Amino acid sequence: MQEIKLKWLVKPQVSNIGTTFCIPWKKGELRNTKNVVVRSKDGSIIPTQNWPLSYWGDGSVKVSGHAAFFGTNLPDEVFACIEEDTVTKFETMVEVYEDKEYISVTTGKLECKISKAGDKIIEYLKVGQKIICSNFTQILTTERTSNFTGYRTKVEEEYIPQILGATVESRGPLRCVIKVWGRHLRNTKMTFDGSLLKQGWLPFEMRLYFYANSDKIKLVHTFIYNGNPHQDFIKGLGLKFNLPLHSPLYNRFVRFGGDSGLFCESPKNLIDVDRREKYKAMFQNQFNGQLVDFDIDEDHHYIREINNTPEWDEFILFQDSSEHYVIKKRTSCQCSFVKATEGRGSMGFAYVGDENGGLGVALKDFWQKYPSGFEVKALTSSEANLIVWLWPPYGEVMDLRHYDFGTYTSSSYEGFDEYRSTPYGIANTNELWLYCFDYPPTTEQLLEYAKMQGFSPLLVCSPERYKETEIFGGLNLPDNSSPKKEEIERILTAIVDFYLKEVERRKWYSFWDYGDFMHSYDIVRHMWKYDIGGYAWQNTELVPNIWLWLMFLRTGRFDIFKMAEAMTRHTSEVDVYHLGEYKGLGSRHNVVHWGCGCKEVRISMAYLHRYYYYLTADERIGQLMDDVKDIDRQIMHMDPMRAYFTNDPENRVHIRVGPDVMTFCANWFVRWERYQEEIYKQKIIKILDFLKKNPAAFISGGVFDYDPEKTQLKPVEYTGGSNFVFCFGNTLVWLEIAKNFEDKEFEDLCVQQGLFYTEFKENKDEILKSWGVPSFGFKLNMLNIGMAAFAAMKKNIPALKKEIWQMFLDYDKNPRLKFICDGGIDLQLATVPAPVVEVPFISTNIASQWSLNALLALEFIGDEL
Incomplete structure (x- = not known):
C-alpha cells in the first residue's frame, strides 16, 4: 500500500x-x-x-x-x-459532559463550560485550576435616526444574546465541535419611538472546536441579517470576554498585533521617572512581558513616584480601512483618548493577562474584512473586558441599503425590472482562535501566534494525489513539456496572478466585499465598473470559485488557497439567502451583492463549495451544502423565467436545463456522495433518463415546466444553441455525474452535445429541424470548448483538437491574454487618482471560463500539444 x-x-x-x-x-x-x-x-x-x-x-x-x-x-x-491490524492508542482524549443546562468539555489542558440557555455563551474557561475567562457573550448595538421631536436625533439601542440551544455536533477522542445558536433581544420592551419589541433579531450560530491536549479553541461565528435595512443599522457587533485579573497594575499586560510586531503596554507603565539604570531595565523587562518584583524597602521611593502616574484603563485598536489602523488608550470613559500609534494592516491579534496568565485572541482576515477592532476595558479593575469587534462602534454604521430606488435592466445589465434588493437573510461568517495561558507568555511567544493571523493549521496532499484519486473533475497538473503547453501554462498562471494582484491594487476588501472579484472593466475611467448594475461585483457568475480551487489543487499555492477560501466564505454566505422569502436562493451580480432582482439556485450550488469542504471538513460549509439539497422546491415560489413568460395561461414553472436543472443535480450529487442517500441518486437518474429521451433539451437548452414532487420535466419551448448549458460549471457537473454513475449512454450524450457546437456534427441541421429547434447559435466558443474537447477525445477527431488549441492560443481573438501575459499596461494619467496596471476589456467571466476550459482541454486533449 x-x-x-x-x-x-x-x-x-x-x-x-x-x-x-x-x-x-x-x-x-x-x-x-x-x-x-x-x-x-x-x-x-x-x-x-x-x-x-x-x-x-x-x-x-x-x-x-x-x-x-x-x-x-x-x-x-x-x-x-x-493498516488494518494497527491499533492507535490515545493518551489524552476530549471528554464531554452534558446536562439540561450546560455542555462541559475537557481536553486535558483546559475545561470549558458552555450554556444551553441564557445570555452567557461560555460560563468559564479554565486551564488547570485557573479561570482564564468567564461570561463570554456577544455585544450588539443598533443606531436609529429620528426627526420625531423636530430635531435630528440618533439613538443607540443595546441588545443581549438569547441562547436558544447548544448541541454536540461532532464528538471523538481527539476533536469535538459544539454548536451554539440563538438570537438577540432588546434590553427594553419599547423602542424610543414607541414601536413594539422585535423578537428574533440577528440570529447567530457559533461553533467551538476543541482538540485533545490542547489549550486552544477555534471559534467559527455566523450571524444572519434579518432586519429592515432602512432602519436597522448595526452600530457595533462584538464578542466580549471577561478576564479575572489579580496582579498589581504594573504586572498586567496588553498586546495588540501591529503590521509586523506587537504593541506592548501595561495599565501602569514603569516610566523612567527616577532615571536610574535599574528602573530602566525594569521598564524594559515589563515592556518585554516579564514580571516586575519590587523590594519594598529598597524601591519605596520609586514605588511612590510610580503611584503618581496615570493608570490606563482602556485600550482600542481600530482597523478603519484596509490601509489604516489606529491604537488609542485612555484612563477613563470620562476622559479623552490618547493616540499611541498608527499603522496599515494589523495582524488581528490581542492579548490581555497578568502574572497568572491570560487570553489571546486572533481574528482571521482582520484588515481584509475591515472595519474590525479590539477593545480592552476595566483593565485596572479585578475583571477586565476583552472585546473582539466584528463591526466596531467607532466608525460608520453598517449600511445595507440598496444604491438606488430602481433598476436599470436595459442599460446596466441588471437582470429583471423587479426591485428585489434586500439583505434580509444574508449572512457573514468569521473565524477566531482563542489561546489560553495559565502562565505569563513572553512577547516572542505571542508574536508567533499573532503571525498566524487566525489561520487554521492545515495539512494538504500533493497535487499529484488529488489528480490520481480523481475526486474532482477537470484537474490536471502543470506540464511544460512542449512550447504550446508551456504557453498555456504561462497564460493560466498570468491570469490568476493578475487577479491576486488586483485584489490588492483595487482594494477589493471590507466586511461584506472581501472574497469577491469585480465583473467587468471600464477602459474610459480605467477602473472596474463598480457602479454599473450587473457589471460590478461578480458573485458566483461563471463560477470563478471552481477556477480558483482547480488552480490551487494543481499548484498547491497558498496565495491561491487563501483567495479561494475567502471567495468560498463570501459567496456561500453573503450572496445567498439563509432566511426569508428567498431562502436557499442567491443573488446574481450587481453593484450591491444582494441587489439583483434575479434570485437563482445556481448562486447557492453546493458543488461550488465542496472543494473547500473536502480540504478542510468545515462544518459550516457542510451545513450550507445540506441546506440546498431540496432547492428545486423553492423554484415553485420563484420562477427564474418569470420575466419572459408573463402570460402563460397554464401557470407553469419555467426552468432551464442549464443552469437550473444542472444545479438541482449538482446539489443532489453532493448530497448522495456525502451520505449515500439513494433518493437523491434516483432523482438524478430521472433527470438523466429524460435528457436521454429528449436530447434536444440537453443540447439546445430550452425552457421546461418542472414538477418537484415527481422530479419531472415537460418541454415548454426549445431555443437555439444556448451558452447557459455550459457556462455555470455544467460541463464539470455532467461529466462527473456520468463518470461516477458509470452511465455510458449519458456520456455519449455529452459527446453529442460537444459536437453540436462544432462543425464536426454530421446532419446537424436535419436533426435540429426534426427536434423543432432553431439552428442558430450552435458555434464553438470559449464557453463550450471544454465539452468539445471531451468530444474530440472520445471521437478522436484530430481536426477538432487542432481547432480547439488554435482558439486558445489565438491572441487576435483573445487580445486580453496578451495584455495579461505581458503584465498589463502601467498607467499614470491626470484622470486616474493613482497609478494603475490595466488590462483593457478584462472580464472575470472570460478569465474564469478561459481558464476552466483550458484546464478541461489539457485534461482531454493535452497530448495533442
Whole structure:
C-alpha cells in the first residue's frame, strides 16, 4: 500500500496545535476509515481521529476527515496509509459532559463550560485550576435616526444574546465541535419611538472546536441579517470576554498585533521617572512581558513616584480601512483618548493577562474584512473586558441599503425590472482562535501566534494525489513539456496572478466585499465598473470559485488557497439567502451583492463549495451544502423565467436545463456522495433518463415546466444553441455525474452535445429541424470548448483538437491574454487618482471560463500539444 504524503499548507511556528485535514482516496481503495494510520517520517504513529466525508458509488470512501494534535516537535510532513491490524492508542482524549443546562468539555489542558440557555455563551474557561475567562457573550448595538421631536436625533439601542440551544455536533477522542445558536433581544420592551419589541433579531450560530491536549479553541461565528435595512443599522457587533485579573497594575499586560510586531503596554507603565539604570531595565523587562518584583524597602521611593502616574484603563485598536489602523488608550470613559500609534494592516491579534496568565485572541482576515477592532476595558479593575469587534462602534454604521430606488435592466445589465434588493437573510461568517495561558507568555511567544493571523493549521496532499484519486473533475497538473503547453501554462498562471494582484491594487476588501472579484472593466475611467448594475461585483457568475480551487489543487499555492477560501466564505454566505422569502436562493451580480432582482439556485450550488469542504471538513460549509439539497422546491415560489413568460395561461414553472436543472443535480450529487442517500441518486437518474429521451433539451437548452414532487420535466419551448448549458460549471457537473454513475449512454450524450457546437456534427441541421429547434447559435466558443474537447477525445477527431488549441492560443481573438501575459499596461494619467496596471476589456467571466476550459482541454486533449 502506497504512503500518502501530507505537508503543511503553511507550517505553523507555534507548538501544541490541533488540526483538521482531509485525505482523498481512489475508488475502491479504502473501505473503513478506522484503518487509516498517520505516521511521522521516523515511522512513529501520530494518533488521529478518522471519519468519512464522502463515498464512491461502490461504497468505498472518497474523502476522509482527520483530526490530530501535534506537540512540541512539529514535523514538516506526515504519511498516511491503510493498516488494518494497527491499533492507535490515545493518551489524552476530549471528554464531554452534558446536562439540561450546560455542555462541559475537557481536553486535558483546559475545561470549558458552555450554556444551553441564557445570555452567557461560555460560563468559564479554565486551564488547570485557573479561570482564564468567564461570561463570554456577544455585544450588539443598533443606531436609529429620528426627526420625531423636530430635531435630528440618533439613538443607540443595546441588545443581549438569547441562547436558544447548544448541541454536540461532532464528538471523538481527539476533536469535538459544539454548536451554539440563538438570537438577540432588546434590553427594553419599547423602542424610543414607541414601536413594539422585535423578537428574533440577528440570529447567530457559533461553533467551538476543541482538540485533545490542547489549550486552544477555534471559534467559527455566523450571524444572519434579518432586519429592515432602512432602519436597522448595526452600530457595533462584538464578542466580549471577561478576564479575572489579580496582579498589581504594573504586572498586567496588553498586546495588540501591529503590521509586523506587537504593541506592548501595561495599565501602569514603569516610566523612567527616577532615571536610574535599574528602573530602566525594569521598564524594559515589563515592556518585554516579564514580571516586575519590587523590594519594598529598597524601591519605596520609586514605588511612590510610580503611584503618581496615570493608570490606563482602556485600550482600542481600530482597523478603519484596509490601509489604516489606529491604537488609542485612555484612563477613563470620562476622559479623552490618547493616540499611541498608527499603522496599515494589523495582524488581528490581542492579548490581555497578568502574572497568572491570560487570553489571546486572533481574528482571521482582520484588515481584509475591515472595519474590525479590539477593545480592552476595566483593565485596572479585578475583571477586565476583552472585546473582539466584528463591526466596531467607532466608525460608520453598517449600511445595507440598496444604491438606488430602481433598476436599470436595459442599460446596466441588471437582470429583471423587479426591485428585489434586500439583505434580509444574508449572512457573514468569521473565524477566531482563542489561546489560553495559565502562565505569563513572553512577547516572542505571542508574536508567533499573532503571525498566524487566525489561520487554521492545515495539512494538504500533493497535487499529484488529488489528480490520481480523481475526486474532482477537470484537474490536471502543470506540464511544460512542449512550447504550446508551456504557453498555456504561462497564460493560466498570468491570469490568476493578475487577479491576486488586483485584489490588492483595487482594494477589493471590507466586511461584506472581501472574497469577491469585480465583473467587468471600464477602459474610459480605467477602473472596474463598480457602479454599473450587473457589471460590478461578480458573485458566483461563471463560477470563478471552481477556477480558483482547480488552480490551487494543481499548484498547491497558498496565495491561491487563501483567495479561494475567502471567495468560498463570501459567496456561500453573503450572496445567498439563509432566511426569508428567498431562502436557499442567491443573488446574481450587481453593484450591491444582494441587489439583483434575479434570485437563482445556481448562486447557492453546493458543488461550488465542496472543494473547500473536502480540504478542510468545515462544518459550516457542510451545513450550507445540506441546506440546498431540496432547492428545486423553492423554484415553485420563484420562477427564474418569470420575466419572459408573463402570460402563460397554464401557470407553469419555467426552468432551464442549464443552469437550473444542472444545479438541482449538482446539489443532489453532493448530497448522495456525502451520505449515500439513494433518493437523491434516483432523482438524478430521472433527470438523466429524460435528457436521454429528449436530447434536444440537453443540447439546445430550452425552457421546461418542472414538477418537484415527481422530479419531472415537460418541454415548454426549445431555443437555439444556448451558452447557459455550459457556462455555470455544467460541463464539470455532467461529466462527473456520468463518470461516477458509470452511465455510458449519458456520456455519449455529452459527446453529442460537444459536437453540436462544432462543425464536426454530421446532419446537424436535419436533426435540429426534426427536434423543432432553431439552428442558430450552435458555434464553438470559449464557453463550450471544454465539452468539445471531451468530444474530440472520445471521437478522436484530430481536426477538432487542432481547432480547439488554435482558439486558445489565438491572441487576435483573445487580445486580453496578451495584455495579461505581458503584465498589463502601467498607467499614470491626470484622470486616474493613482497609478494603475490595466488590462483593457478584462472580464472575470472570460478569465474564469478561459481558464476552466483550458484546464478541461489539457485534461482531454493535452497530448495533442
